[in-house]
Amino acid sequence: MAASRITTKQSPQSSSAAHGAVQIRIKSSQSSGDRLSQSRSLVLQESDLPPKPISLHRRNQSQHDVLGPGGTASQQPLLKGENLNVAKISEGGKKQRKNWMVTWTLLTSDQLLLHKEAPQGGRQKPGGQTDAVLLCGAVIDWTTQKSRRKNVFQITTNTGSEYLVQSDSYSTAIQWHDAIRRTIDSLTKSNGGFPLRRSNSSDYLPKHNSLPGYGSASPNTKQRSQVHRRSINMFSSSRLKHNTSDATDKNGVKNRLKKFIIRRPSIKTLQEKGLIKDRVFGCHLSTLCEREGTTVPKFIRICLDAVDKRGLEVDGIYRVSGNLATVQKLRFIIDQEEDLDLDHKQWEDIHVVTGALKLFFRELPEPLFPFTFFSAFVEAIKIRDSKHKVEAMKKLVRDLPKPNQDTMKLLFSHLLRVLDYSRKNLMSTQGIGIVFGPTLMWPKLDAGNMAVNMVYQNHIVEFILTESQNIFDLDKK
Known part of the structure; x- marks a missing residue:
């Protein structure tokens, strides 16, 4: 066998790394084709090598380097x-x-x-x-x-x-x-x-220099780490520490809310500073009268006066709806306690005034006929004897709180004047009952039949309107 010569070839990169590729070639006097067939390469397996970061200067390399020729x-x-x-x-x-x-x-x-x-x-x-x-x-x-x-x-x-x-x-x-x-x-x-x-x-950040397979970090590497520290910290704080910071964030929000609730000013303080103003719409009737020092809210009085002046002969008074946007504008002015002049031309449509008045009654927290009296009024309207029915209604009205009683008396006296012009405004007792029945009374819990309750509501308003002279003793004045 011819003498052979063994040569060792080491790549330049392996000279500076801990591991490298070693090739052993066997040369003989045979032809080049035979020598090539006998050439062997001993290369360390990829599993034996530590993972290496992608080279920074290989810009043209595929981002993930995952596809071979043809896209496989x-x-x-x-x-x-x-x-x-x-x-x-x-x-x-x-x-x-x-x-x-x-x-x-x-x-x-x-x-x-x-x-x-x-x-x-x-x-x-x-x-x-x-x-x-x-x-x-x-x-x-x-x-x-x-x-x-x-x-x-x-x-x-x-x-x-x-x-x-x-x-x-x-x-x-x-x-x-x-x-x-x-x-x-x-x-x-x-x-x-x-x-x-x-x-x-697509580059991995350099790991700690104590890990095997990674040399000591160069100054340039440390400098790059400083440049990208902000983006790394942002990512780690929002992603890596997300689970651990959730509980802390929730506790912090709870503590801030507790402190805010404890230190928040009272409603009375805010009202004294003018930051919160008492509303008219949606306010309890007795509370509103106590605040104004009267037994009938001022807003009801000025609305009834306006209708008495220029609305008794209007066709469909209280039945026809006014412009909703204008009604809400009127409501806003009242809630802001601004001076209200219903004789101004912007309120020339009397249906806006009547619409605001009906809205006031509908938005009361407790209706003009209080919840506790609803069943009693229903039982009274069922009485067949007319005389006993009037006496029962009269007794119930006298038992009402003073603001409810006086407001009801003023309202029904006004509705009687509307009926006096029924030939011009085409409003009847039944029509007024249909309009004001659900507006002035409703049950606290509507557990029964709504249609049946509405019939009783309408009949109660009609009966009180018809017998107002006796129930409210209007004939004595």
């Missing part, structure tokens, strides 16, 4: 390709519109490949869209809040991108979820924890 994956798939429903809802922390798409999904040893179309003949079509979801440092979990679909799990990468993956088949969904989770756990463990990436970059 360079790693052996852990799960064969399968059509899954995928929606990308966030990229780099920025939310995106959720659009579900059927994608040909392939799981490799370090990423999830999403193809728009299934490869034909084992090769991806030229120009086919492919998205690679890096699984190193990612988080996976089932979710029911991000989608109404069933069997949905979410993958969140270490760069802040979020993907929703779904399958109608539960067995398929659980198979992919478990396989992806095992891949994530394996990658995170083999890389010594959670690797961070720079914003808008």
